[in-house]
Amino acid sequence: MNGKSEIRQRDINHGAGNGKIPNGHKDEDEDNKKDNESNKTPSKIDQIQDTCTTCCIPCLTSHNPLPEYPSRIQRLGHAFMLPLHGNVATYLQFTVVCVQLWIIIYSLTHGQALPGGNLFSLLILFIGCAIGGYLISLIRLPPLLGMLIVGVLLRNIPGVNTVGESIDSKWKIALTVILTRAGLGLDIVKLRKLSWAVLRLAFLPCTCEIITVGIASHFILGFPWIWSLMLGCILGALSPAVTVPSLVNLQDRQYGVEKGIPTMLLAAGGLDNVLCVTGFSVFMGIIFSEGDLAVTIVKGPLGVFVGIIYGFVAGIFLWYIPSKDSVSNDY
Template sequence: MDSIKEKILYKRNPLPKNPSRSQKVRYAFLCPPHGFLASLLANILVILFLWLTAFFLARKDALPGGNIFALFVLYGASSLGGFVVSLLRLPPLLGMLIVGFMLRNVPGIIVATDIDRKWSSVLRSIALTVILTRAGLGLDGKALRKLSKNVLLLSFLPCAAEAITVGIAAYMILGFPWLWGFLLGCIQGAVSPAVLVPFMIQLQEEGLGTNKGIPTLLMAAGSLDDVLAISGFSIFLSLIFSTGAAIWYQIIQGPLELAMGLTYGICVGLLLWYIADRNHIDLSIYRFLLLLSAGLIAVFGSKATGFGGAGALGCLTTAFVAGYRWRQPGWNKELVKPSTAFNHLWNYLFQPLLFGLIGAEVALDRIQAETVGLAIAVLVLGLIVRMIFTVIAVSGAGLTWREKLFSAIAWIPKATVQAALGSLALDSARELNAGPEYINLGEKVVTIAVLLIIITAPLGALGISLTSHSLLVKETAIGEDVHADEKYALADIKQSPPEERTKMIGAH
């Protein structure tokens, strides 16, 4: 028995200092399961246990051909697709989106068609609640108050310019009605924090662009950029689906829903300042549950009452107002735990579901090649305008032309907001029985949202990775800022005697 333990227990077979690949593989499969293999087995076991529970409750619906079975397959395959794509150093959401599309369109493995549309709509709405609450908690009120004019311009100018450009182009090129065109513009106008933020954190760690605060500037402006896009989307969504109402009501409904969302968020956020008790032993759990339920009420309640445009903004505002007070001295006990809970809920559950379901909404047999080509033309036109106005927005920030170019490239990726909002118009058209014309437009919006993610997420990620070291200035340990491609000269300076460094820096 001891000889067997000696062979199979990883604690008794530690890795050498410089292990070979075969030694690493052997070590990974030693007992008990550990490391990546342990995590993989745990995830598989969780999915298996949940499926068995669903099988004993729903029977046929949890078997192949059933709705629950299709959801489990989509979730597992999307998670796997995200992991595979992440190995290529691309955003995982791209793999999730592609897998969802494949499960709907590849002959022989069509599974997504078994998913009930109502279930899909509800799950996407819950995912929207999670991501908006997470975004609201991430907004720092104090930091936003200190934003300079240049950061405010970067938040609003490129987003507004792109939304207006896409709205006009969609009307003239795609034949969209004006309101649908600007709805599409608001969807496209938002940058993706899911792609942008990890890269900006990496740049901060490497000291690239930190001498002028470029990573911080882009992260802060990205949050406000999304708020503007979501607010505009809410207004146009309400205008589109109030076409049967009186003209005066159509005129005021957009601003009315905007005001309703803000009012709901402020009132509920203020309520969460005092409930639950700050000294409660389970404070973080209460905060998480209250925020989640308040967001779900905003999203589902706004649809149920006919004011669907107010839900997204109400959810975002609730989290922002509540989080603002929780950051204050004396109020921040257990703040990190609800934020961490929403992060985990998004990363491990709703991100694979949302992007998988969005990909599954795209039916290849309903897409015309001409429409795709024209949609890409509209997309590219919007991106060009966005990059131009990004350069204009940061022109007064004291950046070099290289840094301005990098800011424009970093402002390209789209993903999270597009996935969250892209299907809402289609869901609304189906729920309200708005007719085939509206449903067709909703399907086109979903298709374009998917194209946006597929094209811009990897393009932006690769653009940031490939240009950051050549376009940004690296902040050095000796207190001088040098261009990143001059690292070899910097190494010579660091290795020189102290009395010679001043002369070398001046000459350099």
């Protein structure tokens, strides 16, 4: 036994001299380290994490899945579990965004963000229209109908109509927003192939609509012919407000994209609107004209021509500047 002990001690000393430990002793050291780690008392941070996890388990969806056939009460309770999900998370996100938007507006404008201010009324209108559109969509109706109802209520109900009356009438951006949204949804390749169809679809239905409304309002409502045709232009200009959001939605869902149907209708809707606005301006100028009638009539088409030239020049400028080959680090 003494001989074996001496040999073992000599091996240990030899391994220590070479900076190495025999395998048997290395395994023993590793086992001792593991035992020390297992016996080590958890830190305060670990204890806090464990406590929080234990307390939050009843509120976590990962530990409380829904049964196979849940009741309404079980679904309602599960909707408020963490992390928030589904409609509850959507509602909370919308609320936070609206509050942040109001805070930003108030920090920049102060008085305009308070009740009675222009921007505050626009924010209330936006929130109300979003809620109205969502509620009306629950009964399978277009969200635009709910938005229109909210707009009518905010403008005509006593006590609430201050919201509609506080909006500055100079903010005529509805047409700009609609046409910009329609333009961003166009496919240039499909538009080139369907250019002739776009022109026919833009002018023929719009012209028929203006004439039909003009005749009906003249004989049914007793309007003069000029006023009747101007009413037709007004109603015709409202069509893109209905068609553009629906077409963009269909395009996002890839309906008719291969044949270019959304692009054709979006482009036709934009030209339709231009024709109606031009006609309205011409008829308005004829009714309230105090100068030369010919100059008043020419102003409408001239404005369209100038707009086309401006758009053409601006498009060329943005196409070539900056160049496609330019790098952001170049000077």
